[in-house]
């Protein structure tokens with residue numbers, strides 16, 4: 048019996064600062080969060096919500112002068128988002144997810160969406176991002192154990208291990224090319240990406256990604272979905288079937304800001320309906336649950352004791 052994992056990059060505005068992304072996605076971030084949480088509750092599907100740590104806050108000085116990147120990194124808080132706290136903070140949204148009876152996992156997506164895999168991100172910056180995120184958590188009963196790298200750019204895994212993280216979402220075994228995306232509906236779909244979690248040299252469990260549920264966007268998508276069934280739904284169904292029939296993990300991921308309108312909601316509802324229909328044949332697990340299972344199966348890991356955050 049295999050597993051299905053869903054991880055969510057929960058950012059509100061923080062995936063959008065200092066980069067040029069579609070405004071409609073930014074404006075969908077908060078309502079999309081609630082829609083996504085609602086669908087998870089409706090179908091009883093737990094997910095790993097990887098939260099940008101700044102969202103735990105209720106207020107800040109907007110400058111973060113002692114952050115290694117300095118106030119310039121937080122310029123959006125001082126300028127275009129100065130009167131938009133709903134993009135910068137989200138403690139009540141997080142609390143609703145944390146309290147949901149569906150038993151979601153709360154994970155970490157850094158403090159301010161610094162990309163750990165970039166060469167300019169020093170160890171000091173990565174350490175600062177993790178320490179600030181851990182310090183922002185307001186509930187003593189919540190320990191962050193799962194990590195999702197911004198931009199899926201893996202880096203500074205040794206520092207994750209230092210601070211008690213147990214797993215991360217690694218890059219998948221390859222996403223389809225643009226040509227494959229366009230032709231998939233007519234000449235057959237690529238094989239679903241079942242993944243096998245592994246323990247790295249720091250004792251962290253890598254739970255690689257299988258499918259971005261909203262990667263297939265733009266003109267090509269509109270072209271084929273007008274004529275054929277949604278190819279992402281088909282890929283998700285195949286992955287769920289593969290997990291039900293095998294031993295691997297099918298790991299889907301998405302952003303709350305993907306929920307721009309009805310087609311996006313309909314896509315996830317269709318995937319969740321199918322997952323729900325097959326739940327007797329597979330496990331629906333969080334990243335943390337996968338990591339615990341993999342560690343238990345393989346015996347004690349070489350991970351060091353977590354450091355305190357100060």
Ligand SMILES: [Zn+2]
Pocket residue numbers: 101106107108109110111121124
């Ligand atoms: Zn701030």
Ligand SMILES: [Zn+2]
Pocket residue numbers: 056058062156160196197198
């Ligand atoms: Zn992100």
